[in-house]
Amino acid sequence: MGAQQFVVAVAGATGAVGREMLKILEERDFPASKVIALASSRSAGSTVPFKNTELLVEELTEASFQGVDIALFSAGGSTSEKFAPYAAAAGCVVVDNSSAWRMDDRCPLVVPEVNPDDLDWHNGIIANPNCSTIQMVVALKPLHDAATITRVVVSTYQAVSGTGQKAIEELERQVRGLMGGQEVENKVYPHRIAFNVLPQIDVFLENEYTKEEMKMVHETKKIMGDDSIRVTATAVRVPVFFGHSESVNIETAKKLTAKEARAVLAQAPGVRVLDNPGEKIYPMPINAGGMDDTYVGRIREDDTIENGLNLWVVADNLRKGAALNAVQIAETLAARGLVRVQDRNVFETK
Structure with a gap:
């Protein structure tokens, strides 16, 4: 008897992350008996590549999830708020890439290498x-x-692909224009991104932090399961197409030397240590492109405090930062026998 197979839907299949989800389902040979591509009415009837064929894109509706076991959503927050409850009510488990459900107490917020046990209490x-x-x-x-x-204390250096395809095209267009001596316009970002850095990702909140920065604060505490961890962030958009970088300073209760930290990280799941400054070896976005691991380097002690470390962390934001993590959640659900919704009435359909 073969391994269990699942019917999988990808909502937002025509977007950058949705296409990456399909690519990763294929690459990792996810046990899918059928894969369904869903998108808005505008994209319905188009096709997206999957394995050796093309999937016909179907319109995302309230009835799309009958007979579907797992749905990977990357269709935006408002779309997820509307349609994810219908999926859960149909008995389908949703893995949602938007911010809509992250801080909802009914929903686990999961990185499989960090808190897979939180999947045990999911409600759909x-x-x-x-x-x-x-x-x-x-x-x-x-x-x-x-x-x-x-x-x-974290400062991020985030690629434009985190904003979407239009931002990728804007950076490319601006670079070409400026190199040709032309005036350029900015539509996606409030200022020019080419040959510039923007210390603003998402909107500013009343506390003068951006929404992106506060996501890092609140989400880190929830994922790590420890509200006592103090987190402060500065999020910056940089003129890089793919791959987010982060300068991370941490303070620990117990002393951890740089050598000890390297040894710990070298054994950690999903981490690859690239740390030999003498040979100019450290993580860069060009290392991470198309890769699954999170790269860590520049590991060194912060001598301004008793127990401090500095790290440089890089990953492919479309893979580990979005599509890969979603597929890994689906894989973990399958492996742990959690592809089911125990109570289909937890989330109200509208």
Whole structure:
């Protein structure tokens, strides 16, 4: 008797992350008996590549999830808020890439290398964390287990692909224009992104932090299962197409040397240590492109505090920061026999 097969739907299949989800389902040979591509009415009737064929894109509706076991959502927050409850009510388990459900107490917020046990209590909707949070906690969790992290100061350097295809095209268009001596316009970002950095990702909140920065604060605490960890963040958009980088400073309750931290991280799931400054070896976005691991380097002690470390963390934001993590959640659900919705009435359909 073969392994159990699942009917899988990808909502938002025509977007950058949706296409990456399909690619990763194929690459990792996810046990799918059928894969359904869903998108808005505008995209219905088009096709997306999967394996050696093309999937016909169907319109996402309230009735799309009958007979579907797992749905991977990357269709935006408002779409997820509307349709994910219908999926859960149909008995389908949703893994949602938007921010809509991340801080909802009914929904686990999961990075499989960090908190897979939280999947045990899912009610049909599981939240995929923010891209910048995912790669950071993959690196933090083994260090937290070893020495108990008490404070995190993170500055991010985030690629334009985190905004979407229009941002990728805007950066490319601006670079070409400026190199040709032309005036360029910005539509996606409030200022020019080419040859510039923007210390703003998402909108500013009343506390003068951006929404992206506060996502990192709140999501880290939820994923790590420790509200006592103090987190502060500065999120910056940089003119890089793919791959987020982060400068992470941590303070721990127990002393952890740089050598000890390297040894811990070298054994950590999903982490690859690239750390030989003498040979100019350290993580860069060009290393991470198309790769599954989170890269960590520049591991060194912070001598301004008693128990401090500095890390440089890089990952492919479309893979580990979004699509791969979602597929890994689906894989973990399948492996643990959790592809089911115990109570289909937890989330109200509208």
